[in-house]
Amino acid sequence: MPARVLGTFGDPGGAARAILALREAGCGEVRAAMPAPFPEVVAALGKERSHLGAITWTGALAGLACGIALPVTASLAWPLFVGGKPIVAIPAFVVVFFELTVLIGSLTNLAGSLALGWSRGGLAPLPGGREFHGDRIGVFAFTDDPARAEEVLRAGGAEEVQRV
Amino acid sequence: MSTTSTSAAFAQLQDAVAAVPRRLGRGYWVLVGLAASLLLWGAWCYSIIVRNGLGVTRLNRPVMWGNLITDFVFWVGIAHSGTLISAVLFLFRARFRTAVYRVAEMMTVFGVMTAGLFPVFHLGRPWFAYWLFPYPNQRHLWPNFRSPLAWDVFAVSTYFIVSTVFLFVGIGPDAAALRDVATGWRRRAYGLLSLGWHGTDAQWRHYTRAYLFFAAFATPLVVSVHSVVSWDFAVSLTPGWHSTLFPPYFVAGAILSGVAMVITILIPLRKVLRLTDIITPHHLDMLARLVLFVSLIVTYSYSVEIGLSLRSPPSDPERSTLLYRATGAYAPLFWLMVTCNCVGPMLLAVRKVRTSIPALLAICLAVNVGMWLERFNIVVTSLSHDRLPFSWRLYFPGWIEWGMTFGSFGWFFFWFLMSLKLLPVVSIAEMKEDLAHARHVGAGEAAHAG
Numbered sequence: 018m019p020a021r022v023l024g025t026f027g028d029p030g031g032a033a034r035a036i037l038a039l040r041e042a043g044c045g046e047v048r049a050a051m052p053a054p055f056p057e058v059v060a061a062l063g064k065e066r067s068h069l070g071a072i073t074w075t076g077a078l079a080g081l082a083c084g085i086a087l088p089v090t091a092s093l094a095w096p097l098f099v100g101g102k103p104i105v106a107i108p109a110f111v112v113v114f115f116e117l118t119v120l121i122g123s124l125t126n127l128a129g130s131l132a133l134g135w136s137r138g139g140l141a142p143l144p145g146g147r148e149f150h151g152d153r154i155g156v157f158a159f160t161d162d163p164a165r166a167e168e169v170l171r172a173g174g175a176e177e178v179q180r181v
Numbered sequence: 182m183s184t185t186s187t188s189a190a191f192a193q194l195q196d197a198v199a200a201v202p203r204r205l206g207r208g209y210w211v212l213v214g215l216a217a218s219l220l221l222w223g224a225w226c227y228s229i230i231v232r233n234g235l236g237v238t239r240l241n242r243p244v245m246w247g248n249l250i251t252d253f254v255f256w257v258g259i260a261h262s263g264t265l266i267s268a269v270l271f272l273f274r275a276r277f278r279t280a281v282y283r284v285a286e287m288m289t290v291f292g293v294m295t296a297g298l299f300p301v302f303h304l305g306r307p308w309f310a311y312w313l314f315p316y317p318n319q320r321h322l323w324p325n326f327r328s329p330l331a332w333d334v335f336a337v338s339t340y341f342i343v344s345t346v347f348l349f350v351g352i353g354p355d356a357a358a359l360r361d362v363a364t365g366w367r368r369r370a371y372g373l374l375s376l377g378w379h380g381t382d383a384q385w386r387h388y389t390r391a392y393l394f395f396a397a398f399a400t401p402l403v404v405s406v407h408s409v410v411s412w413d414f415a416v417s418l419t420p421g422w423h424s425t426l427f428p429p430y431f432v433a434g435a436i437l438s439g440v441a442m443v444i445t446i447l448i449p450l451r452k453v454l455r456l457t458d459i460i461t462p463h464h465l466d467m468l469a470r471l472v473l474f475v476s477l478i479v480t481y482s483y484s485v486e487i488g489l490s491l492r493s494p495p496s497d498p499e500r501s502t503l504l505y506r507a508t509g510a511y512a513p514l515f516w517l518m519v520t521c522n523c524v525g526p527m528l529l530a531v532r533k534v535r536t537s538i539p540a541l542l543a544i545c546l547a548v549n550v551g552m553w554l555e556r557f558n559i560v561v562t563s564l565s566h567d568r569l570p571f572s573w574r575l576y577f578p579g580w581i582e583w584g585m586t587f588g589s590f591g592w593f594f595f596w597f598l599m600s601l602k603l604l605p606v607v608s609i610a611e612m613k614e615d616l617a618h619a620r621h622v623g624a625g626e627a628a629h630a631g
Contacts, residue, residue, distance in 0.1 A: 148379065
């Protein structure tokens, strides 16, 4: 099992530089925890983009399908002419199509983001039990060469380096 | 960039937001009591309607929609500010939104909660309100999906659900931050609201993507909701209502009233909660510019409505209704509306007025009044002066309707004030991102200058 080394940083720029240095030094998997989505840190980690889009669009299309099915089937089930409009009055139903697309798309987006955020140990406490919601950024290296990772983190300006 | 100064700024920001519940003193509880009293008065007035029917109001043929529908449209309008400020300005990357959007989002949720009550209040038998929703039943009866009133059900309920989800998704990371410093019941509540948030890079990657999608969904939604509300009127043949101008006119009006209400609430709030370093005069200035911009659209809409009506032949009911609005029994309300919504906000073009907080507050309060009058003007004057001259009749709300109107303010402010005890009024995570960005840019500029 690889050792876990934590470096604590006070500013996102320093954390990003340290992450790049860790990756260049081949220090295994690098992860971070931070109080805000600092773009430089996220970019330095070089992880692939979230697949949430595919989930959300699927939900939105399912919502559109429900939005079409509900008024059309309900109107056909009780075919009553109102105001001279056809039984399946598409322009009048567009509102329902749109609202259900947005509603189910949004709820799928929520469910998808929670599921992805909780998956792969997302709900488990961070290594070492530390939290980084306040004023610090934590950079974790999961490496077989912890001494090298500690050295890189210290050189990168970490305020504190420890094995967790 | 100085490491210590960045983390110190983060800590200072977090402490300021975490301290909000502690700063709510005796005055706060007086306001909660006042809101609760108004709410109870409104509830008492509504109980009279439930017990005796809508006949106890001053509604009568041909004015079958009065204060209650005016309140519905007004509160839906108030609810528009949150989504505009949080979603639309997010997509436009308008950084000034960061400090103010949480209050606007809270207003949105409580505004829709208030608005959604009024169509139910207006039902003859409110205990059958669930009939509005499509559900399988023994008689295979379904709502009439061709009716704008059925569209309202979909639009308002979707808006409520999406706005609430949007608010609580934004609160997640902030709740995790506050959980670390809170104690007792608040700590447990923040634990629940944070939804297992640890702030890992993986969580942030999914979160930022989810937020973008929420904003992308909410932006057309904000346009659709008030468009649908405008179709409640526009698809009828009543003069003064039957116009293709209504959807954009309603959306602009909603944004005007919503942003004015945000400013009205923010000005005292930032002072009382000592958030003047976070919600700065710059933020108020940007919101004031937004009021000015949207007011110009509303003024243009009024002008188009007046111009088109005056171009009609003298026998046209549209022209007759317009002249009735401007010169009839409701004329003082019409001209007060024009003054509050068009003339007042024009003063914001003057920098000195815009940056004067008392002047800005007075103008925004006037816009709130003016926008309520606009809805009253649309709802009541058209009905009281419809196509059948023999049925023309004036409508003045009775004490029961006024009780429910003021009660709705009580309901709205009760929830808003209570939420201050728990919900973070500023987005801590986004403010930290902005702070880091500002310091990074500042450091870059300093290095460049050096």
